[in-house]
Structure formats: C-alpha cells, structure tokens
Amino acid sequence: MKTINILKRLTTLYFITALFAVGCSPEDGEQGPAGPAGPQGEQGPSGQNGTDGQDGADGAQGEQGETGTANVIYSDWIARDFETAGAATTNEQLLTSFNPAEYNLNEDVLLVFGRQNINAIVSNVYQLPYILTSQQEFYSFRVSSFSGGSSLRIEVSALDGGTNLYTFFDDFRYVIIPGGQQTTGKQTPPDYSKMSYEEVAKLFNIKD
Numbered sequence: 001m002k003t004i005n006i007l008k009r010l011t012t013l014y015f016i017t018a019l020f021a022v023g024c025s026p027e028d029g030e031q032g033p034a035g036p037a038g039p040q041g042e043q044g045p046s047g048q049n050g051t052d053g054q055d056g057a058d059g060a061q062g063e064q065g066e067t068g069t070a071n072v073i074y075s076d077w078i079a080r081d082f083e084t085a086g087a088a089t090t091n092e093q094l095l096t097s098f099n100p101a102e103y104n105l106n107e108d109v110l111l112v113f114g115r116q117n118i119n120a121i122v123s124n125v126y127q128l129p130y131i132l133t134s135q136q137e138f139y140s141f142r143v144s145s146f147s148g149g150s151s152l153r154i155e156v157s158a159l160d161g162g163t164n165l166y167t168f169f170d171d172f173r174y175v176i177i178p179g180g181q182q183t184t185g186k187q188t189p190p191d192y193s194k195m196s197y198e199e200v201a202k203l204f205n206i207k208d
Contacts, residue, residue: 078173088163091155100149113126140154140155
C-alpha cells in the first residue's frame with residue numbers, strides 16, 4: 001500500500017509540474033505595444049511597361065488673341081441720293097432700316113462714314129458728323145426707332161443758312177459694333193468716335 005501511495009504522489013507531482021510549465025510558456029505572455037513605423041522607401045524609377053513618368057512643367061501663358069470680327073456688321077458703300085435734288089438749306093437721305101436682331105439702339109455702337117472719291121483709285125473717308133468748313137456744310141446722321149426696328153438717315157445742312165447741293169461725299173457706309181464686342185479681355189473698348197476709318201477698318205477687318 002505504501003508503494004501505491006508513493007506512486008500516486010509522484011504522479012500528482014508530475015501532473016502539477018507539467019501544468020505549471022504550460023502556464024508559464026513565453027508564447028502565452030501579454031501582447032506588447034506596436035513599434036514605430038519605418039521610414040517611407042524611395043520611389044522607384046518608372047518602368048518601361050506603360051507606367052506614368054513625371055509630370056512636365058506648365059507652359060507659359062499665351063498672348064491675348066486678336067479682336068474677333070464675327071459679329072461686326074458693315075454695309076457696302078451706298079451712293080448719295082438726297083431727297084431734294086436741287087439746292088436746299090437742309091437735306092436728308094434714308095440710308096437703311098434695321099430689325100432688332102441687326103442693331104440694338106441701347107447697346108450697340110453705330111459708326112457712319114462718308115467717302116469722297118477723288119479718282120478711280122484715290123478717295124478720302126471721314127467719320128460723321130463732319131463739318132466741311134470751306135462750304136459751311138454739316139454732315140451728320142440720325143437713328144429713329146419705330147415698332148419692329150429702327151431707321152438710319154443721313155442729314156445735311158448749311159451752317160450759314162444758305163442753300164447747297166451737298167455733293168462733297170459720293171457715298172456712305174455704316175458699321176455696327178455689338179455692345180459686347182471688346183478688343184481685349186479686361187480692357188475698356190476704345191472710343192471709336194475718335195478713330196479714323198482706316199483704324200476701324202483694320203481693327204475689324206473691313207473690306208472695301
């Protein structure tokens with residue numbers, strides 16, 4: 001019986017020792033804190049299998065484009081044809097009529113020019129209103145609105161009260177510059193009334 005009791009005690013001691021060894025295993029210890037992240041690795045060079053390369057630098061700002069001329073309207077040269085054929089103190093001529101799509105009285109710029117033909121190849125062009133001082137003649141124009149449009153008339157008068165034939169100009173032309181038309185993006189449009197016909201024609205590519 002003593003031998004059996006001794007074996008039982010040895011067996012129990014062995015079992016307790018085994019449990020203690022398993023409970024103290026380093027694999028079952030408490031989780032430690034995470035270490036700091038390592039530094040970012042360098043970007044590898046672009047490959048040759050369709051990978052993107054580096055973006056190029058932006059190009060320099062382009063220059064301002066020239067003035068557009070698509071919306072500018074101008075007439076052919078219209079022959080002088082005053083209502084009164086003989087000499088008169090005042091005279092006038094209906095040049096044309098506009099519908100609202102052609103000319104906006106409140107927004108658009110209207111220029112009128114008179115041309116004096118010296119010969120077949122030489123001519124002088126002046127913007128109206130114009131005073132011919134040598135003959136005391138005043139050339140101007142008037143725009144009148146009516147239901148559905150407006151009319152443009154050439155008006156002439158003798159400044160000294162006399163009677164004249166008003167033959168200085170041979171024909172007339174008008175130019176309509178829409179109110180939104182500008183020469184550059186942020187600059188104020190020029191004063192067209194102070195420009196010569198040659199300057200206006202060059203600016204808007206007007207052909208004779």
